[in-house]
Amino acid sequence: MTVIERREIALVDLLDRLLAGGVVVAGDLTLRIADVDLVRIDLKALISSVSAQVPSPFEVLEARR
Amino acid sequence: MNDLRYVYAVCRPFEAALQSDLVGVGGAPLKQLAHGGLVAVLSQVPEADFGYEPLRAHLEDLDWLTGTARAHQAVIAALTTVTCPVPLRLGTVFRDDSGVRTMLQDEGEQLRELLSRIDGCVEWGVKVYAEPTSEPEQAEVPQHGPSASGRDYLRMRRARQQGADRMWARAESFADKLHRDLTARAAATRLHRPQNPELSRVSGRNILNGAYLVGRSASEEFVECVERTKDQEPELRVELTGPWAAYSFSSPDSENGEEVW
Numbered sequence: 001m002t003v004i005e006r007r008e009i010a011l012v013d014l015l016d017r018l019l020a021g022g023v024v025v026a027g028d029l030t031l032r033i034a035d036v037d038l039v040r041i042d043l044k045a046l047i048s049s050v051s052a053q054v055p056s057p058f059e060v061l062e063a064r065r
Numbered sequence: 066m067n068d069l070r071y072v073y074a075v076c077r078p079f080e081a082a083l084q085s086d087l088v089g090v091g092g093a094p095l096k097q098l099a100h101g102g103l104v105a106v107l108s109q110v111p112e113a114d115f116g117y118e119p120l121r122a123h124l125e126d127l128d129w130l131t132g133t134a135r136a137h138q139a140v141i142a143a144l145t146t147v148t149c150p151v152p153l154r155l156g157t158v159f160r161d162d163s164g165v166r167t168m169l170q171d172e173g174e175q176l177r178e179l180l181s182r183i184d185g186c187v188e189w190g191v192k193v194y195a196e197p198t199s200e201p202e203q204a205e206v207p208q209h210g211p212s213a214s215g216r217d218y219l220r221m222r223r224a225r226q227q228g229a230d231r232m233w234a235r236a237e238s239f240a241d242k243l244h245r246d247l248t249a250r251a252a253a254t255r256l257h258r259p260q261n262p263e264l265s266r267v268s269g270r271n272i273l274n275g276a277y278l279v280g281r282s283a284s285e286e287f288v289e290c291v292e293r294t295k296d297q298e299p300e301l302r303v304e305l306t307g308p309w310a311a312y313s314f315s316s317p318d319s320e321n322g323e324e325v326w
Contacts, residue, residue, distance in 0.1 A: 009138065011131055012265040013190060013306050016257045016274070018134050021312030022154035023075075023179060025172045 068109035069116070070159040073140045074150035074310070075169070075176050076104050081147035090136040098162055100169040103176055106144060107165060115158045124156070145310045149186070151179045152310050179315055186252055187284060187308035189277045191291055192260070193243065194269030194302040195236040197229070232300060239298055240273040243291075250287050251277035255313040269302055276313035284308065 071090055078099060089095050089108030098105045113119060123129045137155055144150040159165045169176070248254045255278075259271040279287045291305045 009306065010265065011134070012260050014134050014138055015130075016190075016260070017152075017188075017276075017309060017312035018137060018155040020257065021276075021315060022152040022157075023176070023315040024154045025157060025168050025176075 067112055067161075069112050070107045070162060070165050071110040071115060072105050072107045072153050072157050072159065072165060072168075073137060074106050074144055074152050075180070076106065076144060076148045076150045077180060078102070078104050079148040083143050083147065087140065087143050088136075089140055090133050095140065098165050098169075100166045101173050103169050103173060103180075105165050105169055106140065106150070107159075108140075110158065115156075120156055120158070141310045141312075145187070145308070149180070149184050150310055151176060151183065151315050152312050153315075182253075183278065183311035183314055185282075186278045186280050186311060186314075188311045188313055189279055189284070189287060189291075189308060190304075190306035191243070191247060191273065191275050191277065192271055192304045192306075193236070193240045193273040194267065194304070195232065195272050196269035196300055196302055197232055235298065236272055236301055239294075239301055243294055243303070244273060244275055246290060247275065247277050247287065250283060250290060251279050253278040253314050257313070276309075278311055278314045 073089065073095075083095065087095060089110075091108075091110055091114070093108040093110065095106060095108050098107060114123060123133070134155060141150060141152050159168065244254075244256075255276045257274040257276060259274050262268070262270065265271070277287065288305065291303060295303050
């Protein structure tokens with residue numbers, strides 16, 4: 001099989017799969033993390049980290065006024 | 066304090082050894098737990114981090130989430146080289162071995178069905194981005210100085226809008242056709258929601274974010290099919306990721322190409 005260039009996997013591609021994919025097993029689970037809206041959490045975490053590291057577009061626009 | 070069991074994947078029993086330096090989240094050694102013809106691959110994790118409430122809190126911490134996601138993926142990727150694992154959702158944690166055994170018992174039928182569906186297959190990710198390169202407002206509008214008429218302005222606006230409409234229509238039909246071509250070569254297809262450019266930090270708007278389940282033997286042809294499209298449209302970018310374990314095809318309702326979002 002062809003192996004594509006092995007760059008480090010982008011986090012956003014990984015989270016597409018780890019948070020929205022993978023089998024959710026139920027049954028005798030004592031902890032039910034699958035109930036949590038993981039995708040919402042992931043976006044919240046990512047967006048807050050983006051805005052902490054780079055200025056948000058809104059701040060840039062306001063600074064130019 | 067009692068350690069919990071973090072389960073990465075369920076596989077059929079496999080002979081091959083995993084790489085010796087492979088560890089799970091938090092650097093803990095991996096273990097296999099067999100029950101009823103299935104094997105759960107797990108490691109022990111501290112309750113202080115993986116109990117319900119701490120895990121919930123950790124998931125909002127991007128650094129923690131990144132480290133855990135990468136550790137999870139490293140285990141799945143290693144398993145993929147020796148068998149065809151069904152990956153479990155990130156953060157699937159059990160109280161003890163007996164909880165894992167009960168899960169293998171209760172979910173056995175579903176897991177065996179998933180294992181046979183993805184047997185011999187890998188997942189490829191294909192994304193299409195639209196990247197408008199030209200600014201029609203400058204290219205198409207003659208400048209008449211500051212006193213350009215209202216009519217010129219409206220003409221400019223219209224030309225610009227039509228240019229953009231054509232670009233988006235082309236992008237959409239390109240992505241549709243690519244998705245159909247790839248679906249024809251795949252055992253199953255699933256669409257992820259388009260990625261937010263703020264999160265992916267790449268240029269262009271993501272208009273297709275597809276996952277394709279493809280037999281290992283058919284993968285070379287699939288990859289070539291994607292590669293051939295790469296330079297067909299100057300304002301579109303095609304990105305291939307993989308091979309992945311069958312993450313996007315590990316739920317019972319994921320075989321009909323429905324959208325995840």
